Amino acid sequence: MHVGRILVLEEGYPYIERDIRGIFGAPVPIAGKLSGEIPLAGELSANSVRIALGLPGREGVSAAGIEVPGRPPQFCQGCPHADSFTALKRALEGEADFFTASDIGCYTLAALPPWNAVESCVDMGASVGMARGAATVGQKRAIGVIGDSTFYHSGMTNLLDAVRHRTPMTLLILDNGTTGMTGAQPTISPTSQLPKLLEGLGVVHDHIRVLEAHRRAIDADVAVIREELAYDGVSVIVMVRECIEWLKKARKT
Ligand code: SF4
Structure with missing residues (x-):
């Protein structure tokens, strides 16, 4: 050799x-x-x-005397998740007893300032199971937040379990139509199919709410989120708007 x-x-x-x-x-x-x-x-x-x-x-080059400000990771400008979390945070204003479990995706960045909006992130699909577990042990407002791709990957089974046990929890599915975090690969199923899929899993029709994740819709979104947080069962809110990075790519092709 x-x-x-x-x-x-x-x-x-x-x-x-x-x-x-x-x-x-x-x-x-x-x-x-x-x-x-x-x-x-x-x-x-x-x-x-x-x-x-x-x-x-x-x-490395030393630049003594220059203070470089910290630049923690953050959402892209115009990201739909930012509007979803703004709506969620406003809906929770005045609530003392809530728990928000995140999943893994761009939206996990909402754990950082200025959002400080999620309290746990374990693995793909865990947001649903964590929220279900919290509700089961008496948590008043148990919320899971998951992306559409992650939901199809490993969130559905946990949701089925929550439905079967009539768990009082709310799941936000942030549907940006792509897998944003890993480079905007296509989502396995279109937005139009998601409500049917949720019904198939047993979520009650009236508690599947599809909203626009956009600042112009925030007042309406906040009202709906509050309604569903008060529901004593499984509710799913689908927040829909395309990932900005995906949109840029799609416009170039
Ligand atoms: S890649 Fe898309 S989903 Fe991720 S932060 Fe940017 S705009 Fe938001």
Whole structure:
């Protein structure tokens, strides 16, 4: 074999580095995260790769005296989720006893200021189960927030369970028509099918509410969310508006 050494550069857990060990006839040194050439924690950087390749590292530039403001991640300008959370927060004004469980997607950013609107995020589909669990142990306003793609992926089974147990909870499905967080891949099912699917899972027709996630509709949205929070059963509110990033992509094609 003409290869003297293999360097494996991979983000996340070193699966490939682990799995290719032992598959070569002649022993070839394999370098990467497991062997310590690449740091196991954090993301790959140009500097860590340079060092692993045996090149001199590049020191960062020091800018003494300059205060760089923190820039935490946030929604894109005009994101529909921002309007959905504004409506939810307004609907909860004056409520002392509520719990909001989020799922995993762009909307998880609502855990940060200025929203501070979600209190848990565990894994895909967990928002529904967390809200159901909270309601079951006596939480007054138990709310789950999940994206449309995540709902199709793993939220439906938990909702079916909540319906079967007549859990007093409200689920907000933020339907932006795409999988925004991972690059705007198409959602598996169109918005028009979602209410039928929810009915099929057993959600009562009158408590499936489809709203526009837009600042111009906020007063009406707040009123509906309040109504459903007061309902003693499973209610689902679908907040609909396209992801801005998806819209930009679609207009270019
Ligand atoms: S990618 Fe789309 S859904 Fe995600 S924050 Fe931006 S506009 Fe919102």
